[in-house]
Amino acid sequence: MSAPTASTPTLITLLRVYIPFALAYVLSYLFRSVNSVIFPSLEQDIPELTAGDLGFLTSMYFLFFTAVQIPLGVMLDRYGARRVQSGLILFAALGCIVFGAATSVAGLAGGRALIGLGVAGGLMAAIKAITVWYPPQRWSLMVGLHMAAGGLGSLVATHPVEAALGLAGWRHVFFGLGAITVAVSAMLFFVVPERGGAAAASAPVGSQFRAVGHIMRDGYFWRLAPMVALQQAAFFAFQALWAGPWLRDVAGLDRAAITGQLFWLAVGMTASFVITGWAAGALAQRGVSYVATGNAALALFLVVNASLIFTGLWRDASSTQVTALMLAFGAGGAVGIIYFTPLQQAFPIELSGRATTSLNFVVFPAVLVGQWGQGKILDLWPKIGNGYDPEAYAVTAFLFVALQAAALLWFLFSPARPAIRRSVDDSRHGATAPVAASATGDPRRP
Numbered sequence: 001m002s003a004p005t006a007s008t009p010t011l012i013t014l015l016r017v018y019i020p021f022a023l024a025y026v027l028s029y030l031f032r033s034v035n036s037v038i039f040p041s042l043e044q045d046i047p048e049l050t051a052g053d054l055g056f057l058t059s060m061y062f063l064f065f066t067a068v069q070i071p072l073g074v075m076l077d078r079y080g081a082r083r084v085q086s087g088l089i090l091f092a093a094l095g096c097i098v099f100g101a102a103t104s105v106a107g108l109a110g111g112r113a114l115i116g117l118g119v120a121g122g123l124m125a126a127i128k129a130i131t132v133w134y135p136p137q138r139w140s141l142m143v144g145l146h147m148a149a150g151g152l153g154s155l156v157a158t159h160p161v162e163a164a165l166g167l168a169g170w171r172h173v174f175f176g177l178g179a180i181t182v183a184v185s186a187m188l189f190f191v192v193p194e195r196g197g198a199a200a201a202s203a204p205v206g207s208q209f210r211a212v213g214h215i216m217r218d219g220y221f222w223r224l225a226p227m228v229a230l231q232q233a234a235f236f237a238f239q240a241l242w243a244g245p246w247l248r249d250v251a252g253l254d255r256a257a258i259t260g261q262l263f264w265l266a267v268g269m270t271a272s273f274v275i276t277g278w279a280a281g282a283l284a285q286r287g288v289s290y291v292a293t294g295n296a297a298l299a300l301f302l303v304v305n306a307s308l309i310f311t312g313l314w315r316d317a318s319s320t321q322v323t324a325l326m327l328a329f330g331a332g333g334a335v336g337i338i339y340f341t342p343l344q345q346a347f348p349i350e351l352s353g354r355a356t357t358s359l360n361f362v363v364f365p366a367v368l369v370g371q372w373g374q375g376k377i378l379d380l381w382p383k384i385g386n387g388y389d390p391e392a393y394a395v396t397a398f399l400f401v402a403l404q405a406a407a408l409l410w411f412l413f414s415p416a417r418p419a420i421r422r423s424v425d426d427s428r429h430g431a432t433a434p435v436a437a438s439a440t441g442d443p444r445r446p
Contacts (some may be wrong), residue, residue: 025147027181031115031177034157038173056109059372061112066361074212076124081121085188087185090185097111123147124360130143151269155263220346232336235335237396242371245378251315276297276335277334291339297335298404300332302405304331336363377392
């Protein structure tokens with residue numbers, strides 16, 4: 001099959017570009033979410049696990065995920081999404097083996113670290129491929145569809161993983177996931193075609209890293225970054241780990257019911273990725289900016305997140321009410337991704353890989369601290385049986401809401417503008433101030 005071109009039917013581009021990257025992202029979200037389901041098995045096999053330990057080993061995924069973001073952006077712009085993603089994901093396969101064979105907290109953390117490193121390009125590599133293979137008016141929709149693949153991974157991390165645990169145990173589940181990860185790597189390398197990247201590839205590596213520095217010093221970048229980082233921290237601390245314990249300790253559910261509610265959390269997230277990606281693009285064509293849509297969605301998420309403060313509401317809640325909460329909270333997963341499009345539009349397209357990975361470099365340390373920090377806060381209260389005090393969950397929810405509200409206010413009152421818009425405005429007024437780095441890293445070139 002020949003490589004798709006601008007005139008090639010969309011179906012071929014979908015099969016050869018979207019599907020391979022989407023499968024890798026299914027694995028990324030599966031790995032990100034699976035601890036919410038397997039945590040009872042981990043607590044049983046490794047009795048010394050505390051809430052802080054569970055938060056720590058889970059957050060190791062995000063630590064190494066974060067550590068690779070800046071070089072990842074340079075590599076994506078220099079070598080292309082196909083080669084980078086197919087090689088990087090092999091570390092996740094190795095991490096599965098290490099995690100599955102672990103007998104201590106250190107071993108589990110090491111496996112999670114390798115998995116986080118391996119799936120670090122799951123979203124950013126796909127966004128790079130989307131900017132290369134699709135026109136700008138389709139970016140939001142395609143990113144939303146790609147994020148929906150991640151939601152599918154979260155769905156797999158519920159009932160299917162629970163069923164697999166009953167058949168083979170959590171160790172063999174991870175060995176199997178390692179084999180699947182190797183197969184996805186092969187698909188990425190042999191199926192995805194190459195396109196573009198020559199200009200970026202010819203630029204010196206040092207200048208490409210200097211372009212990252214320019215992005216990281218940009219005022220508009222720091223207008224967006226705190227808001228996205230704190231919202232995603234609040235979301236992933238709950239969705240990727242603490243939703244399971246919360247359903248047990250606050251809502252009073254058993255293991256089977258917890259798995260069912262986590263399924264609805266993933267359904268809400270998956271549906272929201274598709275709907276939000278389409279809706280944000282449709283509204284933008286009608287004059288409603290992406291940031292306006294994102295801000296409205298964030299305000300709604302704050303209301304949902306704030307409901308977790310009032311633990312008494314959920315102690316005697318019906319199954320339907322808890323399901324409604326899971327669906328609403330899951331929908332909040334799509335809030336942060338809305339802001340990636342205006343960030344891409346703020347810088348030249350040849351910087352798209354570095355712009356998005358720079359944002360990830362800010363987002364995932366916040367996720368790590370949020371996830372690990374929540375475990376540390378839960379440990380401040382005496383355990384109640386095998387669970388944690390509902391009051392501790394209420395405190396963490398309050399902190400997440402307060403921080404997100406502060407970040408939203410910062411965005412609303414900050415005067416910083418996108419780099420490309422500053423470039424246009426300056427040229428109209430005869431100014432020559434540097435505003436955006438090019439693929440070569442020269443900040444004088446818009």
